[in-house]
Amino acid sequence: MDKLIAIIGDIHSNLDALEVVLEDCRREGVTDYLCTGDVVGYGAQPHECLELVRSLGCPIVMGNHDHYVSSFQDLDDFNPAAAEVVEWTRGALSQEELEFLASLPFKSVNMGITLVHATLDNPSAFGYVFDHLQAEAHFVHQVTSLCFHGHTHCPMIYEKQLGAVYRIDAQDFKLPIGRKYFINVGSVGQPRDGDPRAAYALYDVKSRTVRFRRLEYDIASAQSKILEAGLPERLAARLEMGQ
DSSP, X not given: OOOEEEEEOOOTTOHXXXXXXXXXXXXXXXXXXXXXXXXXXXXXXXXHHHHHHHHTTOOBOOOHHHHHHHHOOOOTTSOHHHHHHHHHHHHHSXXXXXXXXXXXXXXXXXXXXXXXXXXXXXXXXXXXOOSHHHHHHHHTTOOSSEEEEOSSSSOEEEEEETXXXXXXXXXXXXXXXXXXXXXXXXXXXXXXXXXXXXXXXXXXXXXXXXXXXXXXXOHHHXXXXXXXXXXXXXXXXXXXXXX
16 A cells, blocks of 8 residues: 655644644545654643544654653753743643653654654754754764654755755655655644644655645634643744744
């Protein structure tokens, strides 16, 4: 059977966005799922989102918010709003759920595809990739031809061929053989590229084609849940701005 893989990530406890994305996956005929991490953080429904992602039975890698919430590290160096959300999320999850998050790997290889939240050069440091030099440092450690990631919440493709790295704006793209690709699938629950619609990617294994999907969802509903939970108002406001 041909495989159509959905790559989702940076859900950030936004159940309204996640449900719309998974319904789109069903309509598209998705056969497999991969998750680039940060299932929790920022939003008001961490338990529901984690439960739904776990029900997919898919590989999930550790995101920085998954790590902060489950590691119980000291939050003195966090800004107050970020620390507040981490503490609130810890209290919203069961001990079993916290242990599950703590057990997630920082990277994995599935179906010949590498999965990481941030970068392969130091996956537990959660560095950002916004330029060619940062992408090059990652590519040194990428063995497979294809690696999906998230973390910046901005869809993007980096290509390496003949020793050079090229940046390609997110678009439906056929992957030529003999090159390496480091692809950011964007964010389901909190996009930051100026487009507030939920983002994820589809990979057709047979045709070696990546498609980026953007979907409208009920932002007002997600905002009201954040405010009702007593979380910082800024977290609700940024959803409609895509920032």
